[in-house]
Amino acid sequence: METYKNVYSNGEVIVTYEPSRCIHAEACAKGLSEVFKTSVIPWIDLEGASTKKIISQVKKCPSGALACSNIKTKQFVKDFVI
Numbered sequence: 001m002e003t004y005k006n007v008y009s010n011g012e013v014i015v016t017y018e019p020s021r022c023i024h025a026e027a028c029a030k031g032l033s034e035v036f037k038t039s040v041i042p043w044i045d046l047e048g049a050s051t052k053k054i055i056s057q058v059k060k061c062p063s064g065a066l067a068c069s070n071i072k073t074k075q076f077v078k079d080f081v082i
């Protein structure tokens, strides 16, 4: 079954979620539950924390299902500086 990437933005950062890569380790929900929610849809709410905290948590995703890029420069998370 094909799955589609989900795209979210708070005006500073674009966060993408690729369901087919997610291993459901819940590192995101445990680390930043204000943003990554397990019981509501949409499950990612970028208004729940600062951009810096969101980027820090996305970097901890063990599968690479979560990624983020700077909305202006399009730089991906490994190079991301705000």
Ligand code: SF4
Pocket (backbone or CB within 6 Å): 021, 022, 023, 024, 025, 026, 027, 028, 029, 060, 061, 062, 063, 064, 065, 066
């Ligand atoms: S941290 Fe990454 S792999 Fe784990 S549940 Fe969140 S998106 Fe999926």
